[in-house]
Amino acid sequence: xxxxxxxxRVIDLTTAFSGPVATMQLADHGAEVIKxxxxxxxxxxxxxxxxxxxxxxWYPTMNRNKKSxxxxxxxxxxxxxLLELVKTADVVVENYKGGTMEKxxxxxxxxxxxxxxxxxxxxxxxxxxxxxxNQGAYSNLAExxxxxxYLTGFPDGMPCGSGVAFGDSVGGVFTALGILTALIHRNKxxxxxxxxxxMTDSLVHLSxxxxxxxxxxxxxxxxxxNRDAAAFPYDLFEAKDGYCILSITNVNDWTPFAKAVGLEHxxxxxxxxxxxxxxxxxxxxxxxxxxxxxxxTRAEIEKIFMEAGQAYSPVLKISEVIENEQVKAxxxxxxxxxxxxxxxxxxxxxxxxxxxxxxxxxxxxxxxxHNEEIYTQIGxxxxxxxxxxxxxxx
Amino acid sequence: xxxxxxxxRVIDLTTAFSGPVATMQLADHGAEVIKxxxxxxxxxxxxxxxxxxxxxxWYPTMNRNKKSxxxxxxxxxxxxxLLELVKTADVVVENYKGGTMEKxxxxxxxxxxxxxxxxxxxxxxxxxxxxxxNQGAYSNLAExxxxxxYLTGFPDGMPCGSGVAFGDSVGGVFTALGILTALIHRNKxxxxxxxxxxMTDSLVHLSxxxxxxxxxxxxxxxxxxNRDAAAFPYDLFEAKDGYCILSITNVNDWTPFAKAVGLEHxxxxxxxxxxxxxxxxxxxxxxxxxxxxxxxTRAEIEKIFMEAGQAYSPVLKISEVIENEQVKAxxxxxxxxxxxxxxxxxxxxxxxxxxxxxxxxxxxxxxxxHNEEIYTQIGxxxxxxxxxxxxxxx
Numbered sequence: 111x112x113x114x115x116x117x118x119r120v121i122d123l124t125t126a127f128s129g130p131v132a133t134m135q136l137a138d139h140g141a142e143v144i145k146x147x148x149x150x151x152x153x154x155x156x157x158x159x160x161x162x163x164x165x166x167x168w169y170p171t172m173n174r175n176k177k178s179x180x181x182x183x184x185x186x187x188x189x190x191x192l193l194e195l196v197k198t199a200d201v202v203v204e205n206y207k208g209g210t211m212e213k214x215x216x217x218x219x220x221x222x223x224x225x226x227x228x229x230x231x232x233x234x235x236x237x238x239x240x241x242x243x244n245q246g247a248y249s250n251l252a253e254x255x256x257x258x259x260y261l262t263g264f265p266d267g268m269p270c271g272s273g274v275a276f277g278d279s280v281g282g283v284f285t286a287l288g289i290l291t292a293l294i295h296r297n298k299x300x301x302x303x304x305x306x307x308x309m310t311d312s313l314v315h316l317s318x319x320x321x322x323x324x325x326x327x328x329x330x331x332x333x334x335x336n337r338d339a340a341a342f343p344y345d346l347f348e349a350k351d352g353y354c355i356l357s358i359t360n361v362n363d364w365t366p367f368a369k370a371v372g373l374e375h376x377x378x379x380x381x382x383x384x385x386x387x388x389x390x391x392x393x394x395x396x397x398x399x400x401x402x403x404x405x406x407t408r409a410e411i412e413k414i415f416m417e418a419g420q421a422y423s424p425v426l427k428i429s430e431v432i433e434n435e436q437v438k439a440x441x442x443x444x445x446x447x448x449x450x451x452x453x454x455x456x457x458x459x460x461x462x463x464x465x466x467x468x469x470x471x472x473x474x475x476x477x478x479x480h481n482e483e484i485y486t487q488i489g490x491x492x493x494x495x496x497x498x499x500x501x502x503x504x
Numbered sequence: 505x506x507x508x509x510x511x512x513r514v515i516d517l518t519t520a521f522s523g524p525v526a527t528m529q530l531a532d533h534g535a536e537v538i539k540x541x542x543x544x545x546x547x548x549x550x551x552x553x554x555x556x557x558x559x560x561x562w563y564p565t566m567n568r569n570k571k572s573x574x575x576x577x578x579x580x581x582x583x584x585x586l587l588e589l590v591k592t593a594d595v596v597v598e599n600y601k602g603g604t605m606e607k608x609x610x611x612x613x614x615x616x617x618x619x620x621x622x623x624x625x626x627x628x629x630x631x632x633x634x635x636x637x638n639q640g641a642y643s644n645l646a647e648x649x650x651x652x653x654y655l656t657g658f659p660d661g662m663p664c665g666s667g668v669a670f671g672d673s674v675g676g677v678f679t680a681l682g683i684l685t686a687l688i689h690r691n692k693x694x695x696x697x698x699x700x701x702x703m704t705d706s707l708v709h710l711s712x713x714x715x716x717x718x719x720x721x722x723x724x725x726x727x728x729x730n731r732d733a734a735a736f737p738y739d740l741f742e743a744k745d746g747y748c749i750l751s752i753t754n755v756n757d758w759t760p761f762a763k764a765v766g767l768e769h770x771x772x773x774x775x776x777x778x779x780x781x782x783x784x785x786x787x788x789x790x791x792x793x794x795x796x797x798x799x800x801t802r803a804e805i806e807k808i809f810m811e812a813g814q815a816y817s818p819v820l821k822i823s824e825v826i827e828n829e830q831v832k833a834x835x836x837x838x839x840x841x842x843x844x845x846x847x848x849x850x851x852x853x854x855x856x857x858x859x860x861x862x863x864x865x866x867x868x869x870x871x872x873x874h875n876e877e878i879y880t881q882i883g884x885x886x887x888x889x890x891x892x893x894x895x896x897x898x
Contacts, residue, residue: 114689131710139685155713159734162720171716218858237856240833245810250730250738251817254749257825259730259740261667262656269740269747269819271730272666273655276674279710283677288855290684291533295508295860297691303859311854314825314836316525316673319549321837322565324822325849326556331822336644336653336665340553344644346653346663353663355648416639423645425663428718428725431651431708439634442708443715455719460705461682462631464612465697466689 113140114466120201129205130172131282137175138468149180152477173474180478205233208243218304227302237308249277256313264335281309342392348404353425370418448473507534508860523599524566525676531569532862543574546871567868574872599627602637612698621696631702643671650707658729675703736782742798747819764812842867
């Protein structure tokens, strides 16, 4: 079956996490993503703990569907070969610290000089401009500057980073979005361009309404744990075998919700009869619901809430996500097998296209696995590849 | 200046948060996004607390650059008019509960029958398939099922939702990504298609390496607060005037880091000399660094860390994000003014395109502000619009 991005070649200079998330979006939908890996250790995520068969378990989860060639960009010959590859490409993506590509003599102007319609995307912690432009950053640093970290956690506790690195991954998704936007422009005009995305900007953009509300009302947004300023119940509750989320946000839901949790007698109670009253008296209402929920398993609560048509989700551990019927029904858990890692599972494709569905077709490549396939296309013979290997260029 | 998505018309049936984030990505880059609002109260976010001048402060932050027309889709005439508009459009987006559009007689097959190359995107909590397909969901419910909520919080505390609604917003960004992917396919082949995105799938996809690592190692991923399994220091530290994040993830950074925080004497200490040792002894090392940081303001720490070339971010409140020099230098804080809300600020455009930059040009519209402009294009006269208003159709 045809994929939407077939025929688009991406030279992928990214490593570790944020950049590979960006290029994974393109590869899942059929773009040819060629990872350029340094010839010694490859993508740093190959060396991140934990290890399986002596290999980092991070790496295969972010690099399915991609090809890998080895190339040493610290050598002049390596740079020259990179530019030969750029001539064959539609897109170049990198996620070095801001300004690094220019220092290496591989900035956008150089790319453009060899391929005038190239689309080049840079992704870094703070962006290519501003006082922090040359600073390195990790996901938690971006969350901290964007304000999302301050807002996460309980009111009586410390700020807390998100449990998955949304700074990295959201920056990656916005980079993919930028590349597709630029491809649409190129389709119309033939023009390439440069894309500058930062992890921090990406999170600022997703910080809900908080900037608007603060500037309109002067009220500083606060940490609220699992609660929400605008509705109650909307919280995490205990179950016999874990936790679950129970929510209402529609005023009409209070009656069926109260019935579901055995609080029929409180439906018209003046402490709880309106959303406003429930918010005011949430500390009285919470234990009444929690007392009900903690005597039941998540499966029992699910059955009751499904029948009542009320919003429910179990709070799942990763081991439970993998076995969840809804997640599995959505093809979000993919069985993989490769010579390096054996059998394992990774996350599926979230964008479900009816005519050109994305898919996970090949496991993450080993370093330089596609050297011969790719390099021979630009006239480098297998013998020359062997020579370059000896010289430390590939 | 030309924008990349100019000429693309989007019929936007989405409300509240997740869907409007999707269409905001398209509008910021020049697509004509026409919000279809019910003729009585409009987008529910117009009625969400807090209020300014009697109007919900949420609404304007997510709906800049869009047009609004009023239309009652519960009437046959409203449905007929919608399909007339679909004939003029490239994309339709909706974020009702799964299956709602079919029930309304406005599913993809109907859209396609009036506009064969239409691209239609649906975004909901759990997706259009699977046992939860007809369940309503909010951001925290998606976070709970995707496993990201369980992983957020401190090891000795409860799971905690993210402080900004990443379920909604990440689902929105993936929906925009799907639409652009489908547009690229349509450019090549002339074919439209249907896109099905769920908030839960989107978060599962971004749950890092955890699915892979769990299935490779059998170790259940755990909540780690602000720490990371793979490096230390990588944590939140106290400052005199708030909190900051200090991190090293490169082994070579330990020496300059230790010097920066006045711990030169511990550089070769066998408890801390390697990353492995620092992880093992993090509870000994943390207070030594924290003792140093809490005697200094964030500005003092920033200066020291910038000079040492070490990774640093202040943990910013929203009021501080707005004033931050890096965030401002990136044009991420936009001054707005409109008749409904007065002066306020909202978040900027995170995807920075060099040739066709996105921008925030117009404030969020009032309900039906563009009725005359849009409806006259499909042959409905101002007099007919007035009549439809009286009948409750517009």
